[in-house]
Amino acid sequence: MKYPAFLRLLLAPVNWLRKIRGFRLVYTPLLAIVLFTAVMGIILGTLHLQEKGQQESALFRELSFAKQRIQLRFVNNADSLNTINREIAASSEDAKLKQLVREQSDDLVLNNHEIVKIIWLNADNSYQWTAPANNPKTDWISKTQNERAVNEGLTNAIELSRVTSRTAFSQFISLNLPSEESLAKDRRTVFWQVAPNIVGGQAIGFLAALYTTQGILDVIPNELKAHYRFTLLTDNDRVLSISSDRDTPKRAFSNQTSLDIGVLSPNLVLRIDTYPPPTNLTFRMLIGVVLGLSAFVIWSLWSVLKQMQVRQEAEANLRTETSFRNAMENSTPVGIRAHDMEKRITYVNRAFCEMTGWSSKELIGLMPPFPFWPDSRRDELVEKMNRALKMESGMKTGIEGVVLHRDGSLIETRTFIAPLINEKGTQTGWVTSLIDISEPKKIREELAASQERFVTVLEGLDAAVSVLDLENDHLLFANRFYRENFGDDSKGHFQLAGNANNLETLHDVAEDLQDSPPGIPTSFLYQESESEEIQLSDGSNKWYEVRRRFIPWVDGRLAQLLIATDITMRKEADDLARQQEERMQFTSRLTTMGEMASSLAHELNQPLSAISNYCMGVAKRLEGNLDPVLTKDILPALEKASEQAHRAGTIIQRIRGFVKRSEPQSKLTAISEIINDAVGLVEIEAHRHRLTIISQISENLPAVDVDPVLILQVLVNLLKNGLDSTREAYPLSSRWSAAPVKISADLDTSIFPAMLRIQVSDGGAGIPKSVSQRMFEPFFSTKSDGMGMGLNICRSIIESHHGRLWAVNIMDAEHTKLAGCTFTILLPLESPETSGNV
Template identity: 65%
Template sequence: MATGNSLQVKLYEAFKRMPSIRRFIGSRLVYTPLMAIVIFLVVMAIILGTLQVQERQQQEGSLFRELSLVKQRIQLRFINNSEALQSFSRDLAQTQNDRAGRDKVLAQIESFVLGNPEILQLIWLNDNEWRQWMVPPPARNHEWFDIVPQATDIDRELKKALFLSRETNRPAYSQVISITVPKDDPIMSERQSVFWEVISIFKDGEATGALAVMYSSQGILQYIIPPELKSQHRYSLIGKDNRVLAISSDRDTPTRSLSNETSLDFGALGPNIMLRVDTYPPPTDLTFRMLLGVVIGLSAFVVWSLWSVLKQMQVRQLTEANLRTESSFRRVLEDSMPVGIRAHDMEKRITYVNRSFSEMTGWAQEELLGLKPPFPFWPAELHEELMQKMAGALEGNAKNGIEGTIQRKNGTRIATRTFIAPLINDKGQQTGWVTSVIDISEPKKIREELSATQERFVTVLEGLDAAVSVVSIETGELLFANRYYRERFGDTAKGHIDLTGHEMDPSSIFHFEGDNVDALAGLPASALKQSNEIESEEIQLRGDTTHWYEVRRRYISWVDGHLAQLLIATDITLRKNTEELARQQEERMQFTSRLTTMGEMASSLAHELNQPLSAISNYCMGIAKRLSSTQNPLSNELVPALEKASDQAHRAGTIISRIRSFVKRSEPQSKLCSIGDIIADSVGLVEIEANRHRLKIISEIAPDIPQVELDPVLIQQVLVNLLKNSLDSLREVYPLSSRWSAPPVKISADLETSTFPSMLRIRVTDAGAGIAESVLNRMFEPFFSTKSDGMGMGLNICRSIIESHHGRLWAKNHMDTEHTRLVGCTFTILLPLESNQITKASIGNSNEHEQSTENNPG
């Protein structure tokens, strides 16, 4: 085998020493016949193509001449017909009153129609467009064009042509009309597409009628074109939108047939019709085909002969190529490898390096051969370390290679991994070592970047205010959990399973051998991973009524390729609480709106009832005076009753006036007022409700109280609210059957002299259930209420009103003698006696909340 290889190398070297002129001549001798045959084929193709083009040009010229001839025949026929019809129209105009002459003209018209079979119908119309005479005559008072589906289109086109002819005093044509006819009716087949020609009849300059001629498109091709032309070509009439109106023959034309078309010029008022001609396949040209066959046969024989010669040349060229490949394969293989290779002898000298190693280090092959360690491409500070690694690798202690650093000739450094293997000769003896060096700078850089990216990503996940966890679908193991998850749910998958509604309960997980099966549902894992939509739901864990979580989850492929579930849980407790608070505030605002409406209704009702009550009082007093002035014995009995009725009506009017003044909305007004009058009006408003619940209200006013500057409506609102709260507290303690023993609600007003200067003190005291300690600390907060139908704004508004008057409002419970239970409560109001400079702005702020009076804890 070695002898054969050396012989091939010698033959190849001898061939390389041959003069280049011999190779040039040899290549030319091989390709000269091929070039000759190619030139021959090109010349023959040009000749045959030229003949084909000339023959096609002759056919096109002949086709154009025949098309022009047919066009002239059709136009000449129409011109002759138009002249004849114009002559008939003049004769009819002259013989209008001559019956014998008119019959003679009609006979000539009938002969004219019979001599022109392309005319389907001729109609003589009078000046009212009525049919006076027609040929062929109508059958049973009906004509075929009156009963076809397109009869309306036919009549409309006739009227258009008649109008144009009268206006222009020239023959006018209609557009082509397509008619639906039965396929098996040979007579109606000529009537598939028709059009009108109208010639107006004028006498003394006035239109007295018209001659209308209906042409058949099929008849034009059938009766005007000579049969010898139709046997050679196919003629067609084409209308608008390339619609075929008529065709001379149903015989198909070849796909590469010649065709030409021209417009049939009927004048400015004529239809838009194109005449088209297509050629039929010509008879077989036997001479041309024989010549073509001979040329192709000779060419094939020459090509076969040349192919035989080329076959022998290919064998020779293949042998030469094998010699060149065999000699250059080893060197090309070594130089094309991206891995640097170097060989060492038993003394660790470098005996061989490939081109990749030289490019990697920047040192030429000649500069590296014969060098011993430490090598110049080792960094100086790493000589000892690399010497130890190399010694260990030569002893076989580095099967996975050793990492090192190479310093290039220009001073730059790259990270490498070196693999060392013993070099064994053909006798099985070790003659040295072979090392392969791989540049790992870029992969190492990528690994470092990936590590840094992973560290940043984990840092971001750890800093999220949401629980992020990943659980294996197959085993139920917690694969990842961030800090938030571990703080809330621990280091197990229990929190993840609870958040998914036990959808991934480990007790329901089945283990399968296939990696592409979802153990939970028995579906392929790819079916779950195809959807990129993340499911989102709001849940509250069982046993935890204080926290709400928004849970989003989806299926992902874990780093090991197995299917896992990613879950992100965000604490939305604050948002849920805010939504609930907003809902409660909305309900309270709706309740406030209803109370406002009720106040407006109460004001309107008070206004409407005040007048009838005044009338009742007046009538009663009038009747009492009349009875007093008479000597009627019943006067002594009726007058007192009428006076009591008048008093009650007056009392009802007073109560209604108080209600009206209380609910009436007006601008805040501060003035000097008597606190006794304000308390009396307040008691009068609440006393009705107290009597209805069998409760009492008493008032105690000190005699030395001066008038105070304040807003009476706002202070009255505060007192009414406090009195109603006291009545509600008594109703809770005393049921309806025992309210006869309930102590009354007491409202008092006096001076507080313990302060300087002295202040007006108003106290509302009841013997109810008192106020719980937890409620007492929050009772003045907005929207805080212990009543199911309350808004929690009453006491807040009351305190705002009192503070706007520079006063104070507070509550104090009363205990029994043993101090074991609450036995009532007292609300105390302190108002300054001096001018307190109540501004409209400060009172207006309180008046904005003047919407609720029975929504206070109590």
């Protein structure tokens, strides 16, 4: 009888078992039952999973639809409340518009079951009107004991809306209502939504809508509520309202999602549960069929249990024997592999896999040359293997070879080969055993490498390491750093010791140890001295941190180990830090003096104003006197005294504005005002040193967007530097011929876009080349009492205004020497923010 192809494929294992073991009557029905049961189980499971997936998809879809309906209703309500707010703001004088607003509020309450009432409150939280006005359904709160809780929730929501200027929600309010109240269930839990009415940035009132949680569920269509139960919960799983009191089964499908009804809203969770579906008779019949077939399978298996027990016992013995053999092979560190007659690998143990880094699956089936043989020695190893398989002498002594680990490391091995004989006495292959003989070689190589690494580390240290023989003062060891800095003798060792009598002391120690019993006391060895900082006296002024200890040399002699680390740079850094600390203290004193100057300017400004007013008052009273002597002598003197008092007050006002601390603030400022203030501040010091300052400001210069206080600070600093340079170049007796310090302002039209150019020029000795390269660096100064921060701060201020600052020397007429210096400032006419928006 011929079978179809797929049946022949299914019956192939059965036929094989029938021919081999003769158990046709047992295994054929057993295999058929197992296959049928498996297929039916897969079909039922697939149907069940498919039905479950469809129900979950439908549940998620309906939940998403209900969520969208609720969110859309809250969005529409919020839009309606905002519209009513706008009309309230516009109806302050129109009675008809006010009536229209009340009607819109009534319609909003009547058309939305979730809203109970709407209240309009003014900015002082006083009730103005309620919608609907004369409806008995809206005054049910005042008849209960819940009015206080509802009002507190409204007050909290209004305060939150007032602070945030946005629509806000109150927390959920649970009401205690009498059971006979017809709407007790619908109004069990309520909350407020407050929309601020903001006009001109101020809240003129608040429109509050009272919601019921049960009314929110009324937004969901009744068709959905007939098939599913919807529940509103808080974020802590407190039930607010349920669409139906009908119970759901324990294994009902359920899903939930968060309702985002507003930015300042409480957390609401909408949950959906399914009701029990109708009875599925077909599905239950299929389950009954499967259960019947399963009982038949159990009965069939019971009938073959005795035969299976015999087989399991034999298999258990075989597994025990196999496990014992595998344990023996895996416990030995010798790598074992087997080859067939074609030299193909048929077996490897765990030790061989660890030796090569390859897994057994990757090795079985390979033929020589093998991947664990180095490429450079493959031909040699193939020849050795062929010779060993033919010669018995190689089997006794073993063959030395090498194995390449997968990570690239080489393992020296010795291989032993033996023929593999089966139960019939026929050779079926060979068994090879590999022993790792590279461990002794590795130990010797590692010792040599360790010694080399130790010497390499000492040679690479940036510290002088030296060992001195205490008996003959010879240098036993010196690293590279010591040889490069102190030579090959022991003089450097004693220089680093830092004691002129150290040589005699070391000799005394050596003699005492020679007279003592054999052996160097352990308490004496390895006692490291405290580190000392030694400065060499050879003119190099280098500093070293030195540590010393006594050690026994390799031949037993006493020696001294010295380690010296160069700390010259650390010393220089400490000196620099100390100097910077002194400069910071000086800056603190300057700051204190600036604060005192500001206070002094404030105190002097009032008496100077009084002097000016008194002088002007006396001059007014004397104008009526016709005495020519008074008119000629006294009045001009009083006017000059008043003018000088006013000038002194102006100077003090400028000083106070200059030293007053304030936050940087940019504004449109005329550059001429800043230059005049700067000249007025520095002019006093210029006159004191018999020098002059002139200013040249072009007409019709546009105002620039700068911080006037910071730009004034820059100009005052540059003018003072110009005065100092001129004063150093000219002695006091010849300053009448010194060129004045000049400050000018114009437009630089040679670049695009044009920029405001300010130049400060002096007639001093100029800036040397070595100074010009570092003069803008912080803490660099050519003055003995200077901080070195002036020009650095000036450049930072100008660059913060998106401008540039640089200096150029001025040569004399013959171009033979420096005749002054010019500092140039370029400032943009428009701020980057303004120009970027245009």
